[in-house]
Amino acid sequence: MKVDLHNHTPLCKHAVDEPREYVLAAIKADSSYFGFSDHAPMKFDEAYRMSFDEMEIYEREILALKDEFKDKIEILLGYEVDFLEGFMDDRVLSRKVDYLIGSVHFINGWGFDNPEFIGEYKNKDIDKIWQDYFYCIEKMAKCTKFDILGHLDLIKVFKFMPKKDVRLIAKEALNAIKRANLTVEINAAGFRKPVAEQYPSNLLLEELVARDISITFGSDAHAKDQVGLNGQKCEDIAKKFGFSKCVCFKNRDKFTVEF
Helix, strand or coil, X not given: CCEECCECCXXXXXXXXXXXXXXXXXXXXXXXXXXXXEECCCCCCHHHCCCHHXXXXXXXHHHHHHHHCCCCCEEEEEEEEECXXXXXXXXXXXXXXXXXXXXXXXXXXXXXXXXXXXXXXXXXXXXXXXXXXXXXXXXXXXXXXXXXXXXXXXXXXXXXXXXXXXXXXXXXXXXXXXXXXXXXXXXXXXXXXXXXXXXXXXHHHHHHHHHCCCEEEECCXXXXXXXXXXXXXXXXXXXXXXXXXXXXXXXXXXXXXXX
16 A cells, blocks of 8 residues: 555554554555554543543654654554543644544444444344444544544444445435545545455445545554555555545645646
């Protein structure tokens, strides 16, 4: 991936390897822009994210890497923030960063992408789950706090697919994304999950094209060997849909990059 903006560090408590190793892997993968966007702190599900006290440590380390590797690769600083009303914190949202990724990992407190809670899918109507998920995506887009929308259809992670056409389920969310001028990432992590495809699906990529919604890319790496993994595949898919440029960010400002 020439642009790879979604990557983690051990501070989130569920990633391994040191950030410097991620950078070396990104250089090896021929990335030009490599962003860290670790899970931002909040007073919810604290076992899977850094603490507020660790934000300075995180930012200091990434900025040191930015300086160390400035002649080889552009390192960018961001956070991935869970869209959770009542828990998003201005201490995160006001940080001086290059970008913020907004993501939905919870529906009414249920961590639907966590294997620990996979049994909950059996207790609900699958179309209702998908509708609730995309309602959260719609609300996140409308809140206008973020630059990038993370893994747009993460709800498919375990391959529990809706009976209803996903384009209809996602329609209002996609319209809100367009109105908010959000960028949607093509996220390679789906290839490592049971669904075995990128986020978002080809059907939703068609909808992005129809609405002229910009894209970017992310490995969503939680280990050094995941950096750039299936990145070329994601770029090839994007090109198949007519994309030749993606968006990158610096100091919350967009610029485009050919890939």
